[in-house]
Amino acid sequence: xxxxxxxxxxxxxxxxxxxxxxxxxxxxxxxxxxxxxxxxxxxxxxxxxxxxxxxxxxxxxxxxxxxxx
Amino acid sequence: xxxxxxxxxxxxxxxxxxxxxxxxxxxxxxxxxxxxxxxxxxxxxxxxxxxxxxxxxxxxxxxxxxxxxxxxxxxxxxxxxxxxxxxxxxxxxxxxxxxxxxxxxxxxxxxxxxxxxxxxxxxxxxxxxxxxxxxxxxxxxxxxxxxxxxxxxxxxxxxxxxxxxxxxxxxxxxxxxxxxxxxxxxxxxxxxxxxxxxxxxxxxxxxxxxxxxxxxxxxxxxxxxxxxxxxxxxxxxxxxxxxxxxxxxxxxxxxxxx
Numbered sequence: 001x002x003x004x005x006x007x008x009x010x011x012x013x014x015x016x017x018x019x020x021x022x023x024x025x026x027x028x029x030x031x032x033x034x035x036x037x038x039x040x041x042x043x044x045x046x047x048x049x050x051x052x053x054x055x056x057x058x059x060x061x062x063x064x065x066x067x068x069x
Numbered sequence: 070x071x072x073x074x075x076x077x078x079x080x081x082x083x084x085x086x087x088x089x090x091x092x093x094x095x096x097x098x099x100x101x102x103x104x105x106x107x108x109x110x111x112x113x114x115x116x117x118x119x120x121x122x123x124x125x126x127x128x129x130x131x132x133x134x135x136x137x138x139x140x141x142x143x144x145x146x147x148x149x150x151x152x153x154x155x156x157x158x159x160x161x162x163x164x165x166x167x168x169x170x171x172x173x174x175x176x177x178x179x180x181x182x183x184x185x186x187x188x189x190x191x192x193x194x195x196x197x198x199x200x201x202x203x204x205x206x207x208x209x210x211x212x213x214x215x216x217x218x219x220x221x222x223x224x225x226x227x228x229x230x231x232x233x234x235x236x237x238x239x240x241x242x243x244x245x246x247x248x249x250x251x252x253x254x255x256x257x258x259x260x261x262x263x264x265x266x267x268x269x270x271x272x273x274x275x276x277x278x279x280x281x282x283x284x285x286x287x288x289x290x291x292x293x294x295x296x297x298x299x300x301x302x303x304x305x306x307x308x309x310x311x312x313x314x315x316x317x318x319x320x321x322x323x324x325x326x327x
Contacts, residue, residue, distance in 0.1 A: 068113025069088030
């Protein structure tokens with residue numbers, strides 16, 4: 001088990017044991033969801049989640065689709 | 070029926086585009102959307118609630134394989150946020166057909182056309198097919214077409230107001246001068262508004278609140294479906310000329326007293 005990493009996720013400071021984006025999504029239980037991730041203002045392609053390491057202080061936006069007009 | 074609605078590289082049979090906001094629950098969203106027979110539905114992009122990430126989602130009810138999902142930029146007040154939002158949406162679902170709206174203030178929700186044009190330029194260069202919400206201004210509409218938007222969507226009246234078409238003349242002028250589809254977006258409050266928009270020559274109508282806030286959402290969805298069809302048919306049929314005075318419908322000869 002790696003040490004937990006403190007990141008800014010959707011505007012909140014949170015700590016996760018995940019070391020990359022794929023593990024982060026798994027930790028949140030969102031593997032089956034249609035989501036997208038912005039890491040420090042850059043959209044990360046889904047294919048790169050496994051190789052995108054989390055670093056302390058990363059700013060992550062994790063979004064999905066909701067009702068809207 | 071061969072009256073195809075073409076937007077960018079997409080084709081549709083329905084000329085009614087629906088929104089997915091303001092419904093009381095997901096089941097009603099699904100039922101009303103099905104009743105509308107729309108093929109395209111707008112969605113908003115928002116943060117996942119990290120404290121409850123697993124709860125059910127709109128797309129559990131609105132199947133992206135069945136509907137063309139049109140992600141929007143609702144709530145964006147500058148070009149940068151709008152572009153970020155749609156880049157995320159494209160990664161989430163692979164959608165390249167998008168609804169751009171950049172708003173000017175929270176009270177009127179009128180578009181900020183300067184930021185809208187800026188965002189449209191960036192998005193078009195980035196490969197998006199942009200359907201753009203804008204004012205009922207023929208000059209701005211043409212500019213957005215020149216920028217490369219695949220559809221221009223002038224408002225009928227402010228978002229969510231249900232006040233109908235404030236300026237039918239402008240909608241007609243925008244349509245007459247356009248080479249891309251014109252979609253009346255915002256302001257439609259009831260079926261006659263939708264029919265009127267289509268009679269003016271609009272290629273489609275985008276409706277959300279009028280359906281979602283009806284007492285019977287599904288019945289209003291079918292009313293909008295029928296109104297859009299009726300208005301479109303009337304437009305294609307070509308309406309009669311108006312006259313100042315009466316003109317008898319029955320023959321004016323062969324009366325029994327002659």
